[in-house]
Amino acid sequence: MHTRQVRLEDFDALYAMWQTVCDQLYPFEEEKIRFEAMMQLHPDLCLLVEDAGRIVGSILGAFDGRNGSIHRLIVASDYQQKGLGKMLVLELEKLLKAKGVKKFTAQVHAQNTLVLPFYEKLGFSEMSYVRTLYKDI
Numbered sequence: 474m475h476t477r478q479v480r481l482e483d484f485d486a487l488y489a490m491w492q493t494v495c496d497q498l499y500p501f502e503e504e505k506i507r508f509e510a511m512m513q514l515h516p517d518l519c520l521l522v523e524d525a526g527r528i529v530g531s532i533l534g535a536f537d538g539r540n541g542s543i544h545r546l547i548v549a550s551d552y553q554q555k556g557l558g559k560m561l562v563l564e565l566e567k568l569l570k571a572k573g574v575k576k577f578t579a580q581v582h583a584q585n586t587l588v589l590p591f592y593e594k595l596g597f598s599e600m601s602y603v604r605t606l607y608k609d610i
């Protein structure tokens with residue numbers, strides 16, 4: 474098992490793995506556009522774990538010039554609870570720190586309460602002083 478940077482050509486295999494775990498994905502083409510945009514900006518912040526050629530975990534990191542953030546932190550079901558999620562978050566945290574980032578955020582779907590204890594264990598806490606607003610454009 475090893476960790477490496479994501480490459481553009483990994484997308485199909487990543488999407489296939491994500492689909493087995495996560496029901497909150499954009500449709501394939503939309504997800505691909507977002508993935509390619511992230512890869513253009515900070516490919517060094519996008520990591521995956523591979524085991525015998527199979528992708529079993531991923532994290533897509535972003536840095537907007539102020540804060541660092543986590544997207545598509547997804548570990549294949551049969552590889553969960555083995556420390557991969559934690560390792561990916563800590564690895565991304567290290568890369569962001571090296572860029573001088575001070576605040577690290579993770580957006581979690583409101584219905585995904587199961588994942589909150591995972592983030593809390595890693596030192597994240599819910600922002601009580603910020604509300605995220607959005608507009609589809």
Ligand SMILES: CC(C)(COP(=O)(O)OP(=O)(O)OC[C@H]1O[C@@H](n2cnc3c(N)ncnc32)[C@H](O)[C@@H]1OP(=O)(O)O)[C@@H](O)C(=O)NCCC(=O)NCCS
Pocket residue numbers: 494495544545546547548549552553554555556557558559560580581582585587588590591594
């Ligand atoms: C959330 C997720 C990434 C965690 O990955 P993982 O590899 O299973 O987690 P780890 O094995 O690294 O767990 C690290 C710690 O968090 C704990 N933990 C993991 N998932 C947990 C959960 N759902 N509830 C409580 N604790 C949890 C582990 O027990 C471990 O604790 P320890 O350090 O005391 O041993 C994985 O469950 C997943 O892919 N979930 C589906 C996708 C998802 O919801 N992603 C996040 C938003 S898109």
